[in-house]
Amino acid sequence: MTDRVGAFLAERTPRRALTIAAFLLLLVLFRQLLPLLVFFVAFERGLGAAAAFLAGRTRLPRKAAVLTVAGVVLLTVGGGIALGAGRVVRAVREARDLPERIGEIREHPWVKRLHEQVTDTDALVEQGKHYAGSALHYVSQVGHIVAYTIIGFIFAIVFHLERERLAAFREAIAPRSFLGTLLRWCGNVADAVSLTIQLQLVVAACNTLLTLPLLLLIGIPHVAMLMVLIFVSGLVPVIGNLASGAVLVFFAYQAKRWVGVSLMISLTFLLHKIESYYLNPHLTARHVPLPGFVLIVSLVIFEHLFGFAGLFLSFPALFVAGKIRSEFREEDEVEAAPGLPGGGSPTPSILTNRRARSPR
Structure with a gap:
């Protein structure tokens, strides 16, 4: 009986299902x-x-x-x-x-x-x-x-x-073992966090530095408070710039009426385009080759499921899922390759070298 259970879990599909379930359980248990x-x-x-x-x-x-x-x-x-x-x-x-x-x-x-x-x-x-x-x-x-x-x-x-x-x-630890796979996937989570931090810090700093001169020019009060808002909003992917821009438009109207509104809307539009068409593509294209529509849909779904925190979880989830999918595909290709009759095992270098290609 034990041999049959071991043989069943050694099969590709059960092994992958068990590993994915354990990985998701770890994420849920340690989410705090x-x-x-x-x-x-x-x-x-x-x-x-x-x-x-x-x-x-x-x-x-x-x-x-x-x-x-x-x-x-x-x-x-x-x-x-x-x-x-x-x-x-x-x-x-x-x-x-x-x-x-x-x-x-x-x-x-x-x-x-x-x-x-x-x-x-x-x-x-x-x-x-x-x-x-x-x-x-x-x-x-x-x-x-x-x-x-x-x-x-x-x-x-x-x-x-x-x-x-x-x-x-x-x-x-053997690369294809249960523990080895979990460690590798945890490394993917760390890489996703690193990439997200890099991206959003650049976006937040860019938004804050480019908005500060306009705040001083228009004469909007409480600059320190608004700088906190702009930077924090810039850390929220995709919609952060639009959310802070909408708030700043109201303050600009109070300070300079329609002239301030026009300037703030123009700056918000410019910053959104810089983030969407320059910063995001250049910082993520090498690691997450996904269409922008997929990223936006993912944001909506994750925000609906997890609330405000979902805005931060969407991109890392896509990144890790893409890494796992690529790993499974690479493993399938190696097992189906000539010279590995009956479905051989992929060479350890294929899995261990994946860490070397991770973003730093």
Whole structure:
């Protein structure tokens, strides 16, 4: 009986179904630790790149380079906190009031006139208030963010100091084994997180830097609060720029009437096109060759299923699913290739080298 069960699970389809089920179970069980994973991946990739650069320029040992970079980061962050902690706290406090200020927009005479022509303006305002509140909720959770940041930073340092031992441990696991497959797929999740962070940080920084001069030119008040909104909204894929732009249009109307509205709409349109037709294609084309329509549909589905968090889960899910699908297809091609009668096993290099082609 045991032999039959083992033979059944060794078959390709049952083995894949069991592995996928276990992988999804792990994601569900540890979903609350997703913020920690994000910080760990960000620090791990950043420390690795900086330490490699420093070691190449100074010929320091890699571990010494890692510790040096970590020390510089700690000194920089500590100095920044000492100099600008008060401003950061004030900006966060102002940002907490943003959802209520968006809700007050419905009392503006312009919105009331618009309501006579468009009956669902209240729903639009509520949606904007909802997304702003959801986004800024994560910013306001300073305690959790600080804790996850510290733990993620410590994990990243330990990971690089123990990298050789971890690599040896991983190489000792058969690539096609159950544990080996799960480890490889977890690596795909880390790669998806890294790629998403890179993409959205670039988009958020671009939106913030290009919008700041216009805010100062129009004379919109509460610039610090709006800068937080623009940056946080820029971290939301696809719709973040449009959501912050819609809010900024109302503030621009209050400051400069229709001149401010025209300028803000033009900037929002320009930033959306830069994100959609330049930043996103250039940053993701090498890793996720999917049509834009598929990405948008995926965003809608994930937002419906998981709420605000679904906007962040859509792209990584597509990325990981694409990697798993490519792995299965590659495995099928190798097993069906001549010279492997009866369905042979793919060479370990096909699976182990996949990590080397992952985005960094």
